[in-house]
Amino acid sequence: MDVLAVQDLSVSYREVRAVKDVSFDVRRGEVVALLGANGSGKSTLLRAVAGVLTPDRGRIRFAGADITGWAPHRVARHGLRLVPEGRGLLARMTVWENLLMGQYATAAGTRRDLDAALERFPVLGQRRAQIASTLSGGEQQMLAIARALVARPTLLMLDEPSLGLAPRLVRQIFAVVAELKREGVTIVLVEQNARQALAVADRAYILETGQVVLAGPAPELAAGEAVQRAYLGGGPVPG
Ligand SMILES: Nc1ncnc2c1ncn2[C@@H]1O[C@H](COP(=O)(O)OP(=O)(O)OP(=O)(O)O)[C@@H](O)[C@H]1O
Ligand SMILES: [Mg+2]
Numbered sequence: 001m002d003v004l005a006v007q008d009l010s011v012s013y014r015e016v017r018a019v020k021d022v023s024f025d026v027r028r029g030e031v032v033a034l035l036g037a038n039g040s041g042k043s044t045l046l047r048a049v050a051g052v053l054t055p056d057r058g059r060i061r062f063a064g065a066d067i068t069g070w071a072p073h074r075v076a077r078h079g080l081r082l083v084p085e086g087r088g089l090l091a092r093m094t095v096w097e098n099l100l101m102g103q104y105a106t107a108a109g110t111r112r113d114l115d116a117a118l119e120r121f122p123v124l125g126q127r128r129a130q131i132a133s134t135l136s137g138g139e140q141q142m143l144a145i146a147r148a149l150v151a152r153p154t155l156l157m158l159d160e161p162s163l164g165l166a167p168r169l170v171r172q173i174f175a176v177v178a179e180l181k182r183e184g185v186t187i188v189l190v191e192q193n194a195r196q197a198l199a200v201a202d203r204a205y206i207l208e209t210g211q212v213v214l215a216g217p218a219p220e221l222a223a224g225e226a227v228q229r230a231y232l233g234g235g236p237v238p239g
Contacts, residue, residue: 003028003155003186009058011048018044020210031187033197033218036207042190043085046157050082051075063154077106079154087144091133095124095143098132102147109151117146138169157188174200198222
């Protein structure tokens with residue numbers, strides 16, 4: 001069953017159309033990757049789904065409701081969590097306060113979910129009282145994911161979680177995504193690291209200037225020539 005079904009969605013910034021007639025869906029327990037070059041509309045798409053931007057046209061169905069045009073807090077309360085580009089942490093609050101805010105104004109999530117988040121990310125457990133802005137980039141990303149998880153979202157959307165992180169931390173982020181997938185968490189993953197995203201995803205959509213140009217099972221896309229050339233840096237072998 002579809003958790004999320006986006007149909008013919010178009011989104012603009014004033015006169016600039018950033019997303020054009022995009023349709024995609026996510027089934028329960030899937031990891032779906034959204035890939036594409038800089039400026040292809042990935043973040044715009046996620047923001048529109050989360051209610052941060054209002055689409056010009058199209059429909060968004062999520063967890064049994066038509067959420068098109070809903071305010072972000074209402075979408076969040078319905079079980080959809082976006083970890084935005086840049087993480088969106090409450091910079092002057094502590095790790096623990098950020099986690100508490102993750103449960104603010106939602107019915108979901110208990111004290112046990114807070115403890116579980118600190119166990120999943122031991123580095124956060126050691127830094128409960130530290131101010132979020134003083135965490136390292138990797139720690140901030142862990143906190144942003146943890147803050148989304150404590151509300152037990154039906155769908156977790158991650159916008160470039162590995163952006164700007166050292167290779168070791170990139171691997172750690174992808175390991176977290178793989179672990180969440182094993183636990184059955186439904187995830188939409190936007191990534192520049194196409195190869196690693198396709199390795200963890202079930203299916204993927206490729207965006208180009210605001211439109212879906214290719215979609216399919218992740219292993220097929222990873223093996224496909226078009227994707228290799230365009231996004232994986234694996235051009236034709238010379239000779
Ligand atoms: N606030 C904004 N105002 C005007 N145009 C915007 C705004 N945000 C994004 N755009 C434009 O919309 C298009 C899509 O941008 P978007 O941020 O969705 O791309 P993206 O795929 O997330 O790129 P990146 O990989 O760099 O994060 C781009 O042409 C961008 O310049
Ligand atoms: Mg983006």
